Amino acid sequence: MTHSVPPPAVSGEAVVNGEIARRRGWGWLLLVPGMLYLAIFFLYPTVQLFLTSLYDPSGNYVQGYTLTWHFANYVDAIRDNWHLFVRSFLYAGIATVVCLLLGYPLAYAIAFKAGRWKNFMLVLVIAPFFTSFLLRTLSWKTILADQGPVADFLRTVHLLPPDGRLLATPVAVIAGLIYNFMPFMTLPLFASLDKVDYRLIEASGDLYSSPLTGFRKVTFPLSLPGVVSGTLLTFIPACGDYINAEILGTPKQYMVGNRIQAAFLTEHDYPLAASLSLILMVIVVLMVVAYVRRVGTEELV
């Protein structure tokens, strides 16, 4: 889960050195402020969220809620909103795959093909993200608008029916997700690819493997830590995002984030919002754990 995972120790000596550097004693005290912070502002709120999800749903914002261990809240939340979960994971999944397909060539080009322009291209990858992401998403709204250039072009080449739209469709929402999370994919991929010894890739060519086989058997496996970090850093925030669905879509494209946000901030239906949040969190953590186990990388954190 990092932009630059250190390379695994190659020689035995380096490992020994790493061990020597690690000392016993009072060093763990350095951890105390941060751990206290996480305990108070992350673990405790999560517990609080759990308790909130078990409030009596018949209460309301003004009169307050009572904790009645009302586990049926979860049943209600899933029954009424399961389609939002399906949609969220579908959109986030498609966006992650497309990000990988677009980000991999980009990261590969920067790592191996850019030569002296490497650092400059790297800056270009993050540069668009110096501007507010809301402004960028809003300008996508203009670009994809019914009278905008993209829709016009697609209508001209008949890829879109004359009355077809881009904005307010799933395509627009997924395109927005892809755009917004692109650097979260590209940077870890680059960090991983940059550490790959290019001579290994050459060696596969010398040993008569086609470029495709070489990529499949050498380059891609070596870049796997970056693929894992990148897909996680893209998929996790994309699942919970509601800005793209709100700006580029309509309520028909709303994701679970939209529902949580509305339940919390406009309807003040805290038990519903809390149970939706926790379901989302649990599903995401389970998916992440399963995925990391499946791909089998240890360099996660």
Add this chain to the structure above:
Amino acid sequence: MAIDVARTSVTERGVSRGKPPQRNVGRWISDHLVLMIGILVLVYMFVPIGYIFALSFNQPTGRSATAQFESFTWSNWSTVCEPEGLCDSLRLSIEVSITATVIATVVGTLMAFALVRHTFRGRGASNLVIFLPMATPEVVMGSSLLAMFVSTGFDSVLGFITIVIAHVLFCLSFVVVTVKARLTGMDSRLEQAAMDLYANEWQTFRLVTLPLAMPGIVAAALLSFSLSFDDFIVTNFTAGQSVTFPLYVYGAKLKDFPAQLFVVGTIMFLVSFVFVIAVEVVRRRRARAWA
């Protein structure tokens, strides 16, 4: 990010040295095909920036500035602070980001040192606790913080402090991970050498360890700042009546959208672009001076 930038200079040489002569036409095409695709993806990423830049010179005729380009004007640039609350929101955003960045960087760096340099019981559990906030969607983090603030009676003080608390929370894990990566890659023999040369622990830390860890710490701080400055989702939950810049943009989206927002967007882009390029130039100079 800066770690990678710093590291590339070393590998760069290795890569170009190891590059073979072009073997055949197929190889040449596949080589340049990847570069072409990469450049196309970059172009795609810059499309909205071009729009923001162009729209900052737009003189909107209707109420909403997000419409098509109407006519050219400089006036948005000379009246940046005119829309009510715009510059106040920018100021608040800058204050929040700086405060959150300082706290997260200091606390996170300490944690990274503890995890990389020291061994103690519960290291694995600590790593898990640090990872969890990153695996939590922002909407969940925001809502759980709000649930806590509401249930503990803090909902009346929602504002600067609660925004900073939330921002430090999501920046912290990224700081730990970034600084950890740098510390793990560091050669501890340099510190042993310093000790051999009669530096005491504090001198070793100040003159050897800290300078070596600095690129990682700076990268972590920059990452924190940009995460914090641009955050909307968590802030929306914890801000109460306060308005940061992203919240201002969001609010403006619902009403009339002042074209000055595009000016601010353009300025933000230019300032940080120049900043990053400047850092890179300084780094190259220094690298050359060392060599």
